[in-house]
Amino acid sequence: MNIGEASRVSGVSAKMIRYYEEIGLIPPAPRRDSGYRDYAEADVHRLRFIRRARDLGFTVDQITELLGLWSDRSRASSKVRSLALSHVDELARKKKEIEAMISLLERLVRSCHGDDRPDCPILDELAADEAEPFGRPATGPQRFGQIGERKGAGRATRP
Amino acid sequence: MNIGEASRVSGVSAKMIRYYEEIGLIPPAPRRDSGYRDYAEADVHRLRFIRRARDLGFTVDQITELLGLWSDRSRASSKVRSLALSHVDELARKKKEIEAMISLLERLVRSCHGDDRPDCPILDELAADEAEPFGRPATGPQRFGQIGERKGAGRATRP
DNA sequence: CCTTGACCTTCCCATGATGGGAACCCTTAT
């Protein structure tokens, strides 16, 4: 079948199918004389696998591993399990970051009357001079962490 | 002060300061004869504002708006508030997506014995043929939604 | 005065997963 149909039945866009081929996530599809890619059921199967894994938030690298484990009939299920578990950890981390942002923001929003008067605690907090503007209850050394997972994970330029 | 010190005291990397200038989030810094950018306290203040807003997950576009509101002494606080509220909504949406992924994954992990035997329900589910592989309790029309916020928000190529 | 090292400048490239679109080729039905 052509790439369009493979896309329709697998739920992966044609653009993505070509991209997955390019990066080696799937093997190069055989070509017809016309140059068109030709897909079989097994390929669609694999694409569906990929799509479901993507829907679960796995990265392409992780999916590469999962596909390897999938095709290895003698793998230990513990490998798959630990891959899934570490992904859950990662998701839980992101969830916590988001929750921290939400609770901070909700507090700021609650403190803002939100009418047509110009004074606004939200902006005041963002503009505060102090190092710890979000006045948490002084209960210890925990920070909010570098929220939003920007890579450097740290403040400014530290080589 | 030089960009390095501005970076240190604001918590925004020098690279990002230059980038923010380039995209117009901050005005071009005055230059010394040497060509070095020169920052004053007010600039550092603004950079700190930006960093805090980024830490709260606001996009650069939203921060542009926030800075505009910040410098407008006659703005209505309701504007800031609604900006913050819609950002909270967005964060809540992401949080729900992540939660859906986590609960699905946790269920799969629970169903996987995770020893050295090769059979693995996690892979089996990812590879399942059915359209609804994650066998939810048949309680209605709700779907998990297009998790992971890939733009198309939909299945495959539908122009 | 000159060197050294720390700083600054600009410019280009990479990330991850995805879409948009142009220019061009293939197939099939009217």
Add this chain to the structure above:
DNA sequence: ATAAGGGTTCCCATCATGGGAAGGTCAAGG
């Protein structure tokens, strides 16, 4: 034969961020 609707490759954009090269500047110490 022509039009419509595929397909192909190639380039570009996203978003916020960092890496690194090539080269200019500055301050301290010999």
